[in-house]
Amino acid sequence: MRANLSDELMEAINEAIYLDLELHIIEKRMMEAEKKGNKGFAEHLNVLFYKVSSKRKANKQYLKDNGITVYDPVKVDEFFVEYPYSQKVSDGGYKEGTNRYWRSAMTFNLKKRMGGYFKGG
Incomplete structure (x- = not known):
C-alpha cells in the first residue's frame, strides 16, 4: 500500500533501497577479490564503494x-x-506505506545498475 507521497519522494525511497543493495553487492565482491588476491580489482571496488556510499x-x-x-x-x-x-508529518502523525518488489525484477534491475559500474558507465 502506498502512502500519499510525491513521486519525487517515492523515487528517493526506491533509490535508497537499490543503493543499499548495491553496497552489499560491492562489499561482497570486494571481500571475494581480497581472498583471491586480486588487489587491483579490490582497489577498484573500494573506490566504487566510497562513490556509491556517498550517493547513499x-x-x-x-x-x-x-x-x-x-x-x-x-x-x-x-x-x-x-x-x-x-513519513513523520507536521501535525504529529505518520504516513505509512510499503513498496512491494518482485525479487526477479530487483535482480534484473541490480544487474543493469551494476553493469554501469563495471562496463565503463
Whole structure:
C-alpha cells in the first residue's frame, strides 16, 4: 500500500533501497577479490564503494530532511519482498506505506545498475 507521497519522494525511497543493495553487492565482491588476491580489482571496488556510499549518504539525508524512514525488508514469500516506510508529518502523525518488489525484477534491475559500474558507465 502506498502512502500519499510525491513521486519525487517515492523515487528517493526506491533509490535508497537499490543503493543499499548495491553496497552489499560491492562489499561482497570486494571481500571475494581480497581472498583471491586480486588487489587491483579490490582497489577498484573500494573506490566504487566510497562513490556509491556517498550517493547513499546524500539520499539518506534527503529522506531524513523530509521525515522519511525506510525499514528493513520483510520477505512476503519466495517471489516478493516488501520494504515498509513512514513519513513523520507536521501535525504529529505518520504516513505509512510499503513498496512491494518482485525479487526477479530487483535482480534484473541490480544487474543493469551494476553493469554501469563495471562496463565503463
